[in-house]
Every structure is written in structure tokens, then in C-alpha cells.
Amino acid sequence: MSSSSALQPASTSLPEPRLVVRDLSVAIDGRTVLANVNLTLRAGEVTALAGASGGGKTTLLRVIAGLAGDRKRVCVSGSVRFEGRELLGLTERQLRPIRGSGIGWIMQDAGGAFCPVRRYGDQILEAARAHEDVNGPIDPKDFRERALALFAELDLKDPERVWASRPFELSGGMNQRAAVAAALLSEPAVLLADEPTSALDAASRKSVREALFAYARKRGGALLAVSHDIGSVVRPADRVVILNAGRVDAEGTPEAVFGPEGSAYARELDAALFRLERSECVQNALE
Numbered sequence: 001m002s003s004s005s006a007l008q009p010a011s012t013s014l015p016e017p018r019l020v021v022r023d024l025s026v027a028i029d030g031r032t033v034l035a036n037v038n039l040t041l042r043a044g045e046v047t048a049l050a051g052a053s054g055g056g057k058t059t060l061l062r063v064i065a066g067l068a069g070d071r072k073r074v075c076v077s078g079s080v081r082f083e084g085r086e087l088l089g090l091t092e093r094q095l096r097p098i099r100g101s102g103i104g105w106i107m108q109d110a111g112g113a114f115c116p117v118r119r120y121g122d123q124i125l126e127a128a129r130a131h132e133d134v135n136g137p138i139d140p141k142d143f144r145e146r147a148l149a150l151f152a153e154l155d156l157k158d159p160e161r162v163w164a165s166r167p168f169e170l171s172g173g174m175n176q177r178a179a180v181a182a183a184l185l186s187e188p189a190v191l192l193a194d195e196p197t198s199a200l201d202a203a204s205r206k207s208v209r210e211a212l213f214a215y216a217r218k219r220g221g222a223l224l225a226v227s228h229d230i231g232s233v234v235r236p237a238d239r240v241v242i243l244n245a246g247r248v249d250a251e252g253t254p255e256a257v258f259g260p261e262g263s264a265y266a267r268e269l270d271a272a273l274f275r276l277e278r279s280e281c282v283q284n285a286l287e
């Protein structure tokens, strides 16, 4: 299958729900950050999560990943079910086998997910080995080959060097792509990606977007991608969820959400992000 076909919408038969969020509310220090959020992530689908800064997108991803924070400060209610199992209230120990191979997370500060002074190859292999009990044994040589191929696919020019490098030796954009590779290598059932293309130039952005869309559409993963990239991530997604001040303002296909019958806030956001994208294009052309 060509890489561009990964950008075609998933098939029309009803895909299986992998993750179901119901009536999720979060208050931090007594202030409501998310209010009654509902969301379903399905196998083979790309769901884009968009909204203005401070709307609660990262908080939603953190809560799904079981990283809401200090329970004395962060109050969570509602339900997050992964493959039928309730995640809210699970202990760290119970969540450990679910993280990585069940639910993967590409953090906004992608490099921050790694120890800055240890080689990428060692860290990625170690993370994959931590899930051998769930995913089966790993052959280090095969794993390294797969990692190098994925680095190349993600436009990392010298895959061997990336494998042998420590995060502080690579640029922000290279760290971001290495983090995307690490998450994809775990082949999670659900992948949460927080602005995965934000620190990248146009060519790298395209390769990351294609790899993430292929994860869902070719390999049946369920992707939730926070993105301000309206033209190449939000609009081509299968479903869009718009968060406004902690509430779901609109949810549905991009055509429905941004169309004339959709939400006024979504259309305003669409226009604002489109203007931003156009000014970035001009900026790139001038550089």
C-alpha cells in the first residue's frame, strides 16, 4: 500500500471500540478543567482532538494514560474503559502492563520521556523488554532492524547514529521523531499523541503524520492525536473532537463538525488555525 493511501478514511464497517470515556470530569485544586467529557476511540480510526490552548487536551490524555497527578490536588470522576476494563482507580502496579503495549503515549515534550544521557537504542529496547510478558519475547537484533527502518521512515537521516545517540545530542525535532518511533515500536492498541508534529519542519511533519495514520488505518490501531495542524491532521482524521474550556463543543466527522451545520466555535478555530498555517507557510518560504 502506498503511504498516501494511509491518509484515506478507514473502512465504513463499524470498528471495534478500544477506549470509551464517559462523563469524565477533572478538577485541579478545586477548579474544573474537564467537564462531562465523552469520547470513543475505535480500532483503525484516527481521532483528532483540537481546541484553544488551556482547553484541557493534555489533561484528557494524562487521565486516560493514568497519569492524572497527585490525588490530593486532582479529583477525577466518570469512567475510562480500555478494552472493557475500567482504568480509573487502578493502582500504578495494575496500570503498568497496560501502559506502552496497551496504551501508548507520545508526550508533548517528547524528549522528556527519555533519560537525556542514555543511548536511545538502549532505552527503546529496554522499554520494549518491559512488555515482553504481554507482547512475547523480543529478539534484540530484529528489534534494532525494525527500529532503524522506522527511524528512516520518519525522515531521520542517519538511523544508526540516532540509535547510538543520547537525547541531548539530538535536536528537538529528532527527539520528537525518536519518541514517535519508540511508541510505534510497542504496537499499542491505543496511541495518544500530544501535538506529535509541532516541532517539525514540513518534510518531517509529513513523514510523522503518515506513520501515525498508517498505524491506525493499516495496522488497526486507535489513534487520538492532539493537533493544531488543521490541514494535514485534523481535517483528514476520521473523527474530530473539539474541546472548549474543558467541555466537548463538537464531536463527529470533520465534514459534520466544520460544516455549515457544525459548531460555530469549531469553524472559528478552523479559520484561526488555517490563518496560522498559512503564515507558517509564508515564514517557511522566506527561510
Ligand SMILES: Nc1ncnc2c1ncn2[C@@H]1O[C@H](COP(=O)(O)OP(=O)(O)OP(=O)(O)O)[C@@H](O)[C@H]1O
Pocket: 028, 033, 051, 052, 053, 054, 055, 056, 057, 058, 059, 060, 069
Ligand atoms: N498540574 C496542574 N496544576 C494546575 N493546573 C493545571 C495543571 N495541569 C493543567 N492545569 C490547568 O488545566 C487547564 C487545561 O490545561 P491543559 O494543559 O490540559 O490544556 P491544553 O488544551 O492541553 O493546552 P495547550 O494546547 O496549551 O497544550 C489549564 O487551565 C491549566 O492551567
